Amino acid sequence: MKWVKGIFIGFFAFFIICMGFSTFNNKKEKSLIEGRALKQFPAFSGEKLIQTEYLNTLSDAFSDQITGRDKMIRAYNWLIVDVLQQKWAGSIAIGKNKQLYQEPELITDEAAYEKEVKECAELINKEAAKIKAAGSIFIYLNVPRKDVVETKNLPDYYPDSEKDYDHLISLLRSKLSDDVIFLDAKDIFEGKEHVYYSTDHHVNFTGQMLIYHKLMSIVKEQFPDIEVKELSDFRQKKRVIDGSFNRRIGYALTPEKEVLSVRPDFPYYAKRRSSKTAIFGGGKTYATAFMGGDYASTFVKTDKKEAPSIFISGSSYTNSLEALCTCSFSTMHSVDYRSNKSGKTLADYVQSEKPDYVVYLPNQSDKHFSLSTFKIHLGISDN
């Protein structure tokens, strides 16, 4: 009997000792699965040893640097997804047909939410009036979460977020003034399938093209000659996109190939101010279907001198839309207020640049309608 106990104790001791000593030798900088930088062990000093901050950093670094971290996250997700057949992995909901969704937004206080929606509308109206006074056309583009649009593949237990969204958006719509041209991407995507990436919360290139076309139909009312590109104007390359959700659940799911890289199949000229990074690979090579990052400010000048100009306040949701707009407009200036710390509001930018069109897209990846997010993307955040 003793030898059985010996093996039991020996395994435990071996495991924790090996894990411990190997961890202290690790210097990993990034976790691909978690999409974040990992904390490094702080430099040792006897003096710091009595500081809580130093000890906390050491604990966090140890946790981040633990040997086999990524493999263990994958093993955890294998256990949850494949073995336990859970339709949840962390905050990710696993839908049908290899579709991943984020955690549902559960509305428990409807009255408070409705109040917040009304406040969002009031805020937009106020800013839209300023923008109209500056001579620009204000377009408020609402892109709902994937679970509102691609409902067919939702897991069975998933709440009816489409119903909640419809109720809130109709309330918001009813409160918007005439200064606002309102576009709901849910309407734009009506009858279309697979407009979001399978393993991510972003709208894919097909979806962005639909939004672009809707936007252009509005622009055409004043500028009928504006050039509008079609999906067929782009050569496309499909690849497996792991997407942020799938990275977070440790690549527990192998999705189908999707359009990731595109190349304009037409003469393309657009120059980005203060950056050498080409848009659409400068039209010469395949490039990612999005602009490749959420920049604080991107100013692009094109060869379409007679075309109108556009200003976009957005986020990663407008990345491909911004690139597509450079095929049609004379200038495209976009800001992402999550990174932009200029102190200028959207109305300030419009006052000074006088663009023909202003597109405002608040990020709704977490909550359908959040006043603080709406404020952020108008550049009037309290932060």
Next chain:
Amino acid sequence: MVFSSTIFLFAFLPILLILYFISPARCRNYILLIFSLIFYGWGGPSYLLLMIIVVTADYLFALFISMTEKKALRKLFLILTVAGNLGCLGYYKYTNFLIRNLNSIFGTDLTETRIILPIGISFFTFQAMSYVIDVYRKDVAVQKNPFYVMLYVSLFPQLVAGPIVRYKTVEDEILNRNIDIDEIAEGLERFMIGFGKKIIIANNTGALADLIFGMKSVDMPLAWVGAVTYTLQIYFDFSAYSDMAIGLGRIFGFHFEENFNFPYISKSVGDFWRRWHISLTTWFRDYIYIPLGGNRKGTGRMYFNMFVIWTLTGIWHGAEWNFILWGLYYFIFQSAEKLFLKKILEKIPRFFQHLYTLFVIVLGWVIFRCDDGLNHLIRYFKALFSFHINTGTSEILSAYFAKYGIYLFLGILFSIPIYRLIREALAEKLSGHKAAKIIFAGTGYLLVTGMFLISVLYLINSTYNPFIYFRF
């Protein structure tokens, strides 16, 4: 530092184990003491000094008490000890509570102090105090080595969240303890079980409980799910800590008393409190209730003593009115049981006895959980008995059950002694069959190791890892 952290599991513990087991027996207490101080100091080095001062003072007062036979002088030293410990506890834990209440009663504008509650202060002051009281009562011999007194109080497995160990429990083991492979294996198994209970069940039920209790408004079904979930969380959180403490103690040769005995299978409130946080209940019984006269001085005095005990139990848990209310809530039920309810309960089927007890316990935990103001508590109780169901609740619950259902199921399953019963039954059947016994033991260890490894996966993947009793 917490047991369920990577730095404890893969750095602190292996280093300690190596040093402890390669050292000669005479050095082991000192190694344990140094590591216990590191363990405590990790959470806030500044409070290490506070603990050392408290223990040193208690060590000296115990010494003074033992050096004299004069009753008055012994009593004086005891009073100074108790006043010192309670003063320290009161200052750190209750000053701001007092200020808040003075401000609201008298309309004063006293500013709250910036005191940060030292981790585990309620545990280590009670433990240190009990040592001096035991010396005063001559229940234990005074310990002349200050390091051993320090080790007794600061012994890391039980330092910050109990069980509250009495000096007489570990008195002999501090001086002389036998460590063999059987003890280590049992301790390790207990530690792994506690680790699994904490990481897999307590953390996941805790995440759901926090979601529901954090909602601005809940309807009846959500409120009950939240209450039951918290009931599971607090049991698995606290009993897991005790399991890990008892297991680690066993590995290092100490035998701490049990702190839990499947409290949710109780048949009455009195029964529950004989099974829940046993070390605290017995501490209050032995050091307050009995000295106050217990039930020896008449019925009226007994109920007064019970009132004192329950008020103190409540306030020990936290400096908020809900904790005092929670204590008084149990005073009412225990009094009612003593007066008439026990007799009624004994006549009804056992199922209803359990149902009554669980009902009281679950509501009790709601009082305990709503520590962010009485308004929250009132709102939550209204929801529990509102018979109101929101339209989207079934969808919300179905989403929650899809995610947390398995942990609620495991929580309910392991709240009853099913594992112990199966194990005991199998062990009895296999007695006399040596090979079968080995296979049985091996399978048990394999299962526990598997659960431990799965818990490690959960730990690495999780960011939610609180310990409820750390703040007491």
